[in-house]
Amino acid sequence: MADIKFVDNHIEIDKLPKKPKRLTATRFATVMGLNAWQTPFEAWCAITKTYEDPFEDTIYTIAGKVIEPKIIDYLNKTYFMDVKSPEDIYGQDYFKKTWGNFFPNEEFFGGMWDALGDDFVVEIKTTKRAEDWQDDIPIYYKLQAALYAYLLGFDTVIVTATFLEDNDYVQPELFEPNHTNTVMFEFSMAEAFPNFEEDYIKPASDFWQNHVLTGISPDYDEKKDAEILKVLRTNNLAPEDDEVAELLTEAENLKAEIELIDEKTKPLTDRLKEVQDALKRYMSEQFRDGDTKVELTGQRYSWTLSKSVRKSVDSKKLKDDGLFDQYAKESESYTLRNTVIE
Known part of the structure; x- marks a missing residue:
């Protein structure tokens, strides 16, 4: 190309x-x-x-x-x-x-x-x-x-x-x-x-x-x-120097090892998520008027559920009113992901 x-x-x-x-x-x-x-x-x-x-x-x-x-x-x-x-x-x-x-x-x-x-x-x-x-x-x-x-x-x-x-x-x-x-x-x-x-x-x-x-x-x-x-709009790169090539090789080796560990622990992490979701549902029902946190104390960990109220902007309404571009602000962010090469 x-x-x-x-x-x-x-x-x-x-x-x-x-x-x-x-x-x-x-x-x-x-x-x-x-x-x-x-x-x-x-x-x-x-x-x-x-x-x-x-x-x-x-x-x-x-x-x-x-x-x-x-x-x-x-x-x-x-x-x-x-x-x-x-x-x-x-x-x-x-x-x-x-x-x-x-x-x-x-x-x-x-x-x-x-x-x-x-x-x-x-x-x-x-x-x-x-x-x-x-x-x-x-x-x-x-x-x-x-x-x-x-x-x-x-x-x-x-x-x-x-x-x-x-x-x-x-x-x-x-x-x-x-x-x-x-x-x-x-x-x-x-x-x-x-x-x-x-x-x-x-x-x-x-x-x-x-x-x-x-x-x-x-x-x-x-x-x-x-x-x-x-x-x-995708810039496809190949490692151009030894340092980048070494980092890429190390990253791939580390990821492969972690994936093996994750595969072994997957049943445990899946069950932990189910249990935490159940605890979250229980604790969310225990908030009193004015509370911002609920704590549940166990033998090894203290579990805290925090509540916060956020205000968001109705971007659709702003667009309908022709005001969105006037107040919109651009920002850059970078997210690193990887996919398996077939």
């Missing part, structure tokens, strides 16, 4: 990676704020390799991979198309052969189309949300296909949507596309996006120039980007 600096509502990185990730179709609409599931800041973090969740296949991605060849075969047999898959054109292991990019001559756009005809591109989608496709292709997916058509110099775009049930994700190999579970949309770039370059290519290019090449992120959203910001 590059060294980062938080400035206002964005971050700045000290240096760019040698090869930023490309502005693929899945990031294309995202950087313009047209993705309901990701933010431009998240896309920027991935492109600049500042932060990205490690990719893990899910039932949804696995189903998509298994069903995609079935859709290509379905289009060829049902609609008498001549649609080719990436494997038909690049051969097996096409991802490794192309480094996951079918547009090596582009400066920063890239990605992989799903299928190709002689003069059209095909984008294949699987989803559970049929309601999103009632009127038209959702703009996020439509722009994915449109970008590939633009890069290929095609006007015709075909997008298929295959609607899956829960069981299809469990056994995608058994799924068979048909006219009830798979619909096909076709559009012309000239008609659907008559000003595609000005409306979409230029803003995406501006994003690259203004944010990727400068190392200055777009503004983040504290709520939508909360998980990423939590990681970025």
Whole structure:
């Protein structure tokens, strides 16, 4: 992870990676704020390799991979198309052969189309949300296909949507596309996006120039980007000198020994807590008017329960009245915790 600096509502990185990730179709609409599931800041973090969740296949991605060849075969047999898959054109292991990019001559756009005809591109989608496709292709997916058509110099775009049930994700190999579970949309770039370059290519290019090449992120959203910001705001250290390394080793050894002792005494400490809670309940009932303490004397210890009355500020009421910021005071505190490294 590059060294980062938080400035206002964005971050700045000290240096760019040698090869930023490309502005693929899945990031294309995202950087313009047209993705309901990701933010431009998240896309920027991935492109600049500042932060990205490690990719893990899910039932949804696995189903998509298994069903995609079935859709290509379905289009060829049902609609008498001549649609080719990436494997038909690049051969097996096409991802490794192309480094996951079918547009090596582009400066920063890239990605992989799903299928190709002689003069059209095909984008294949699987989803559970049929309601999103009632009127038209959702703009996020439509722009994915449109970008590939633009890069290929095609006007015709075909997008298929295959609607899956829960069981299809469990056994995608058994799924068979048909006219009830798979619909096909076709559009012309000239008609659907008559000003595609000005409306979409230029803003995406501006994003690259203004944010990727400068190392200055777009503004983040504290709520939508909360998980990423939590990681970025954590400074992960490794011991840089012998003294710190020795202290760290000693702390870990001491903690391991204490944990062994705690494990042996746990039944006793658990029971002691139960007994003390019972004594506390009894003693709290013995306060007289004006008392501030109740003492219970045993053979080895004297047990004292103190009572104090504290006044607290109703911060919600202050916020509602617009006075909270006027009287709020910031203070710093540091808490040292440790977690087991898996």
